[in-house]
Amino acid sequence: MAQNIYDNAEFFAxxxxxxxxxxxxxxxxxxxxxxxxxxxxxxxxxxxxxxxxGWFCRWAKEAGAAQVTGMDVSENMLARARAEGGAPVITYxxxxxxxxxxxxxxxxxxxxxxALHYVEKLDALVREAHKALKGGGALVVSVEHPMMTAPxxxxxxxxxxxxxxxxxxxYLEEGPRKTDWLAKGVIKQHRTMATYLNxxxxxxxxxTHVEEWGPTLEQVAERPDFAPERxxxxxxxxxxxxxx
Amino acid sequence: MAQNIYDNAEFFAxxxxxxxxxxxxxxxxxxxxxxxxxxxxxxxxxxxxxxxxGWFCRWAKEAGAAQVTGMDVSENMLARARAEGGAPVITYxxxxxxxxxxxxxxxxxxxxxxALHYVEKLDALVREAHKALKGGGALVVSVEHPMMTAPxxxxxxxxxxxxxxxxxxxYLEEGPRKTDWLAKGVIKQHRTMATYLNxxxxxxxxxTHVEEWGPTLEQVAERPDFAPERxxxxxxxxxxxxxx
Numbered sequence: 001m002a003q004n005i006y007d008n009a010e011f012f013a014x015x016x017x018x019x020x021x022x023x024x025x026x027x028x029x030x031x032x033x034x035x036x037x038x039x040x041x042x043x044x045x046x047x048x049x050x051x052x053x054g055w056f057c058r059w060a061k062e063a064g065a066a067q068v069t070g071m072d073v074s075e076n077m078l079a080r081a082r083a084e085g086g087a088p089v090i091t092y093x094x095x096x097x098x099x100x101x102x103x104x105x106x107x108x109x110x111x112x113x114x115a116l117h118y119v120e121k122l123d124a125l126v127r128e129a130h131k132a133l134k135g136g137g138a139l140v141v142s143v144e145h146p147m148m149t150a151p152x153x154x155x156x157x158x159x160x161x162x163x164x165x166x167x168x169x170x171y172l173e174e175g176p177r178k179t180d181w182l183a184k185g186v187i188k189q190h191r192t193m194a195t196y197l198n199x200x201x202x203x204x205x206x207x208t209h210v211e212e213w214g215p216t217l218e219q220v221a222e223r224p225d226f227a228p229e230r231x232x233x234x235x236x237x238x239x240x241x242x243x244x
Numbered sequence: 245m246a247q248n249i250y251d252n253a254e255f256f257a258x259x260x261x262x263x264x265x266x267x268x269x270x271x272x273x274x275x276x277x278x279x280x281x282x283x284x285x286x287x288x289x290x291x292x293x294x295x296x297x298g299w300f301c302r303w304a305k306e307a308g309a310a311q312v313t314g315m316d317v318s319e320n321m322l323a324r325a326r327a328e329g330g331a332p333v334i335t336y337x338x339x340x341x342x343x344x345x346x347x348x349x350x351x352x353x354x355x356x357x358x359a360l361h362y363v364e365k366l367d368a369l370v371r372e373a374h375k376a377l378k379g380g381g382a383l384v385v386s387v388e389h390p391m392m393t394a395p396x397x398x399x400x401x402x403x404x405x406x407x408x409x410x411x412x413x414x415y416l417e418e419g420p421r422k423t424d425w426l427a428k429g430v431i432k433q434h435r436t437m438a439t440y441l442n443x444x445x446x447x448x449x450x451x452t453h454v455e456e457w458g459p460t461l462e463q464v465a466e467r468p469d470f471a472p473e474r475x476x477x478x479x480x481x482x483x484x485x486x487x488x
Contacts, residue, residue, distance in 0.1 A: 147412060151409065152407055153403040153404055153405070153407075153409075159395070159413060160397055163413050165401075165411030166411070166412045166413070167403055167409035167412075168391060168410045169408065170475060171391075171474075171475060171476050172456070172475075173474070192456050192477075197454045198454055201452060206451075207441065207445060208445060209442060212416070214415075230415075230417070231414060231415060231416075232412045233416060
């Protein structure tokens with residue numbers, strides 16, 4: 001199984017203090033763009049892979065989903081998600097995304113926010129997600145952008161004019177990257193843009209939208225520390241549809 | 245119209261000395277991968293946008309295409325292409341890719357190698373290419389990778405271990421970039437990966453394959469100077485199909 005960093009006490013404490021953990025979806029600056037990629041969830045059967053504290057599951061319930069299933073590998077996160085309620089519409093399951101087995105043609109939407117870059121055997125998970133979707137169903141996911149996960153040394157540098165630059169290296173060398181983010185030795189899987197896209201196409205999805213998310217100029221005006229994130233997008237958002 | 249740098253004497257002289265100009269497709273290290281994305285061209289009607297010296301047009305003819313149309317804005321390049329023959333299968337036209345108007349449902353394959361990053365109004369060209377293809381027809385193109393075209397200062401740097409790094413900046417700021425490559429002031433259009441892909445999807449193409457091309461380890465063994473190109477892929481190859 002993949003490293004379960006969310007049950008590391010130091011990581012969990014740090015993660016719990018992030019704006020997206022405290023304020024939920026409104027604390028995630030990419031949420032408005034990600035939300036715009038979602039189909040209408042009214043009456044839908046929704047699966048959230050890596051549901052964390054359950055913010056999206058609760059949003060989907062409020063937006064009128066008929067059934068929402070949240071899966072996560074972290075006990076810590078699920079305990080908090082369950083405490084927020086949502087039954088009987090929302091059901092939470094503890095599940096390792098490596099080697100997951102899902103019910104066939106059960107969902108209208110499979111969603112995953114910033115979780116898939118932890119998954120080692122992603123192709124198997126994409127196959128399961130495809131199987132679990134009804135024909136025409138939507139897959140909407142976000143991951144760290146491949147430019148983020150690629151470098152041997154992932155730290156801002158600057159060019160001769162003093163502009164921040166992001167030092168891409170090792171881009172074509174896919175595989176694990178060890179980083180120190182909230183805790184030491186967090187392992188993420190680097191994949192190229194092409195690998196993410198081709199994996200979906202090969203498994204029977206049509207790509208419907210690709211977004212290399214960076215903050216808007218309005219967001220930068222409010223949060224000047226976001227500015228460098230326009231030099232190199234931090235997140236990759238993908239929307240795809242199961243070919244009917 | 246876009247800058248026609250190929251009819252600049254200094255640029256043309258430099259371009260004419262590149263391996264891909266002297267040896268043709270075999271001098272282009274990405275050709276084996278690009279070729280693998282092509283449909284069978286036997287009996288097909290093929291259009292090459294930015295055909296240059298006509299190497300691909302002649303390849304398509306040899307591979308059995310029924311009709312091959314090569315278009316380029318450069319008189320210099322077309323003169324040389326025509327001198328190599330190929331009539332009546334191959335026909336060359338001088339055409340500016342900005343504001344091009346093509347015949348409807350005429351082609352089985354629209355191909356373009358390293359030309360579209362010079363085109364300012366690419367969306368209009370994609371619309372034309374889509375119109376010009378028969379249903380199920382293929383679009384296979386290569387462009388400079390967006391990581392290549394993005395930076396304000398496009399030059400290798402190195403990380404604390406001495407590994408080459410590519411300093412990405414301005415990635416989300418699309419538009420012209422002035423570079424000195426073979427001649428001073430060559431203007432290329434920077435677009436994100438997302439923009440290329442969404443443009444195709446929105447115009448009615450299904451993405452069938454994405455390749456972020458870098459040299460293979462075998463190619464690096466033969467040409468050690470290629471090694472940094474594995475840190476950051478120089479080319480983006482896209483294959484798409486017109487939805488029938």
